Amino acid sequence: MTGFAIVASGVGVKKGGKTILDGLDFTVKAGTITGLIGPSGSGKTTLMRSIVGVQATSSGDLRVLEQKAGSKKLRRSIGYVTQSPAVYTDLTVLQNLLYFGNLVRANHKKIDHVIEQVQLVDQRDQLVESLSGGQKARVSLAIALVGDPELFVLDEPTVGLDPVLRNELWGMFKDLAKDGKTLLISSHVMDEAERCKNLLLLRDGKLLWNDSRELLLEHTRKDTVGDAFIAMIKKGDE
Numbered sequence: 659m660t661g662f663a664i665v666a667s668g669v670g671v672k673k674g675g676k677t678i679l680d681g682l683d684f685t686v687k688a689g690t691i692t693g694l695i696g697p698s699g700s701g702k703t704t705l706m707r708s709i710v711g712v713q714a715t716s717s718g719d720l721r722v723l724e725q726k727a728g729s730k731k732l733r734r735s736i737g738y739v740t741q742s743p744a745v746y747t748d749l750t751v752l753q754n755l756l757y758f759g760n761l762v763r764a765n766h767k768k769i770d771h772v773i774e775q776v777q778l779v780d781q782r783d784q785l786v787e788s789l790s791g792g793q794k795a796r797v798s799l800a801i802a803l804v805g806d807p808e809l810f811v812l813d814e815p816t817v818g819l820d821p822v823l824r825n826e827l828w829g830m831f832k833d834l835a836k837d838g839k840t841l842l843i844s845s846h847v848m849d850e851a852e853r854c855k856n857l858l859l860l861r862d863g864k865l866l867w868n869d870s871r872e873l874l875l876e877h878t879r880k881d882t883v884g885d886a887f888i889a890m891i892k893k894g895d896e
C-alpha cells in the first residue's frame with residue numbers, strides 16, 4: 659500500500675464537447691476523511707462517478723486502491739452513496755439490506771450489525787417511504803456499509819438534514835475513519851469542510867486546493883474554509 663487510496667494525475671472529463679473536469683492532480687490519503695468541496699455545478703458528482711468507475715475519463719490516469727478506476731477488482735472495495743437516494747422505498751429497511759446485501763454476499767450477521775451501526779434497529783421492519791429524512795440517509799449509508807468496503811464515496815450525504823442529524827452522521831464517518839476506512843465526502847456547504855482533515859476544493863472543474871485543511875487556513879491566513887475558498891478564488895483570478 660502506498661498510503662494513498664486515490665491517486666489522480668491529469669484527470670479530465672469531457673461531456674457534450676464541454677470540459678467538465680480539467681486536468682486534476684490530487685491524492686486521497688488512506689484512512690482519512692477528505693472533503694470534496696465546491697459550488698453546485700463545479701463537478702463533484704462527475705469526479706465521484708469517475709472514481710467509482712461509472713464515468714469514463716477523457717484524459718489522465720486515475721488509480722483507486724492501486725487499480726485503474728473502473729476495474730472489476732474494485733467492485734467490492736468501494737461503497738458509493740449517490741446524490742439521489744438509490745433505495746427501494748416500498749421495501750422495509752431490512753428488506754433493502756437483504757436485497758443489496760445479497761449482491762455483495764453479506765450474511766445475516768453482517769446485516770444485523772450494520773442495522774445496529776446506523777441505529778435503525780427500531781425501524782428495521784418499517785417501509786423506507788415512512789422514514790424521516792435522516793433515517794433514509796442512514797439506510798443509504800447502511801447499504802454502502804454492508805459490503806464492508808475499504809473506500810466510501812459519499813455524494814452530499816448530509817444535504818437537507820438538520821444540524822443534529824448531520825452531526826450524528828459525521829460521528830459515524832469519523833468512526834469509520836478510526837477503523838481505517840477512507841472516506842471521500844462531497845458537500846457544497848462550507849461548514850462541513852471544517853470537519854474534514856483533507857480538502858479538495860473544486861471550482862468550474864478545476865482544483866483550487868488539494869491538501870490538509872490546516873495547511874489551507876495557514877496558507878490563506880483565514881479562520882474558516884469558506885473565507886479560505888474565496889481567497890483561493892481571488893488568487894486564481896489575479
Ligand SMILES: Nc1ncnc2c1ncn2[C@@H]1O[C@H](COP(=O)(O)OP(=O)(O)OP(=O)(O)O)[C@@H](O)[C@H]1O
Nearest residue numbers: 673674676678697698699700701702703704705846
Ligand atoms: N451530459 C452533459 N453534457 C454537458 N454538460 C454536462 C453533462 N452532464 C453534466 N454536465 C455539466 O457538468 C457540470 C458538473 O456537474 P456535476 O453534477 O458534476 O456538478 P456538482 O458539483 O455535483 O453539482 P451539485 O452540487 O449541483 O450536485 C455542470 O455544469 C453540468 O451542467
Ligand SMILES: [Mg+2]
Nearest residue numbers: 702703704741
Ligand atoms: Mg452533484
